[in-house]
Amino acid sequence: MISARVIREDILRMIHSAGSGHPGGSLSLVEILMHLYWKEMHIDPDNPQLPDRDRLVLSKGHGAPALYSVLARRGFFHPNKLNTLRKYGSGLQGHPHMQSLPGLDCSTGSLGHGLGIAAGMALGLSMRNNPGRVFCILGDGELQEGSVWESAMSVPALKQTNLTVVVDRNHVQLDDAVDRVMPVEPLAEKWKAFGWEVAVCNGHDLNDLERVFSTETDKPLLIIAETIKGKGVSFMENSALWHGRAPGDTELQKALEGLK
Numbered sequence: 001m002i003s004a005r006v007i008r009e010d011i012l013r014m015i016h017s018a019g020s021g022h023p024g025g026s027l028s029l030v031e032i033l034m035h036l037y038w039k040e041m042h043i044d045p046d047n048p049q050l051p052d053r054d055r056l057v058l059s060k061g062h063g064a065p066a067l068y069s070v071l072a073r074r075g076f077f078h079p080n081k082l083n084t085l086r087k088y089g090s091g092l093q094g095h096p097h098m099q100s101l102p103g104l105d106c107s108t109g110s111l112g113h114g115l116g117i118a119a120g121m122a123l124g125l126s127m128r129n130n131p132g133r134v135f136c137i138l139g140d141g142e143l144q145e146g147s148v149w150e151s152a153m154s155v156p157a158l159k160q161t162n163l164t165v166v167v168d169r170n171h172v173q174l175d176d177a178v179d180r181v182m183p184v185e186p187l188a189e190k191w192k193a194f195g196w197e198v199a200v201c202n203g204h205d206l207n208d209l210e211r212v213f214s215t216e217t218d219k220p221l222l223i224i225a226e227t228i229k230g231k232g233v234s235f236m237e238n239s240a241l242w243h244g245r246a247p248g249d250t251e252l253q254k255a256l257e258g259l260k
Contacts, residue, residue: 001038002073004030004204005259008232010069010082012259016252018086021094022062024242025139028170028203028227029066035209036135037074045075048102052132055105055121059114060139060168061095062244068092068101076103112145114138115165119151122163136165141173144182149194155220156195164213164221165196168203170229174243187224196222203227232259 007030015021037043041054058067065085072079077091084090091100095109106121108114118136125132142148155163167187171178178184188198197217201208203225212223229243230236233255247255 001034004034005232007034007066007069007073008259009256010072010079011065012233012247012252012255014065014068014082014085014092015246016248017083019246020086020244021065021246022244023065023233023247024172024229024236024239024244025060025168025170026063026066027231027233027236028168028229029060029063029137030070030231031204031206031209032137032166032168032225032227033066033070035206035213037070039206039210040213041135042132043074043103045103048076052130054133054135055118055125057106057114057118057121057134057136058096058108059118059136060111060142061108061114063137063139063168064092064094064096067096067104071101071103074103077101111139111142112147114142115148115151115155118163118165119155119158119160122155122160123158126160126162133162133164136163138165138167139173140167140169140171140178140184140187141181143167143184143187144178152191152194152196160220161218164223166223166225168227169224170227170231172229172238172240172243174240176240191222196220198222198224200224200226204231234258 044050085092098104098107122134197219199212201212236242
């Protein structure tokens with residue numbers, strides 16, 4: 001497995017080169033995606049369309065730079081493509097577009113839609129007796145969307161145990177702290193009331209992530225991964241200012257030095 005530092009460096013360089021993007025919510029995702037793509041998911045970079053593969057729906061599609069780095073470092077495409085993020089003709093669009101890049105199972109970006117899509121995927125797989133599982137990553141600000149809760153209600157009712165949802169609980173959304181814009185707590189209790197098994201972990205600790213993903217249950221699993229927006233870059237951490245802002249030359253160098 002490659003180091004988290006390399007992936008964070010990729011994210012910062014990509015967004016700097018593009019002149020736009022979402023560093024805060026990409027940096028908070030790194031260890032979650034590392035666990036999924038190196039430890040958890042049944043995938044084959046040499047055969048991205050493997051019929052019985054596990055699927056990922058990155059519902060918080062603005063975290064695409066983190067996903068692109070992980071896919072490249074996992075072998076789905078060459079890392080030299082990473083510097084084409086958001087550039088004309090590139091498959092690395094600002095939000096994931098599944099027809100443009102190997103390893104993408106779903107086009108996302110419009111918040112609130114991913115869980116419904118993931119539920120449909122999971123239902124289709126189970127109806128075909130396909131052993132593939134579906135993993136869906138939600139942002140905590142995204143939980144303010146009503147469509148998320150419609151899907152959250154339907155998944156346990158249909159006993160879709162081949163679906164696991166991860167909430168990237170970094171506590172900060174576009175404009176401010178999530179709980180100052182629209183509180184989502186008590187988060188664990190809400191999902192439990194809808195019929196989910198809920199586990200909470202440190203979303204930057206690979207051992208803790210492995211622990212919660214190993215939870216044995218006969219219910220759909222919801223993982224609340226406590227993370228830090230902008231993780232690893234001191235001046236980006238816990239700041240809404242870096243939700244959708246690219247670092248300049250000096251800021252990039254400072255950030256890269258800080259990661260070392």
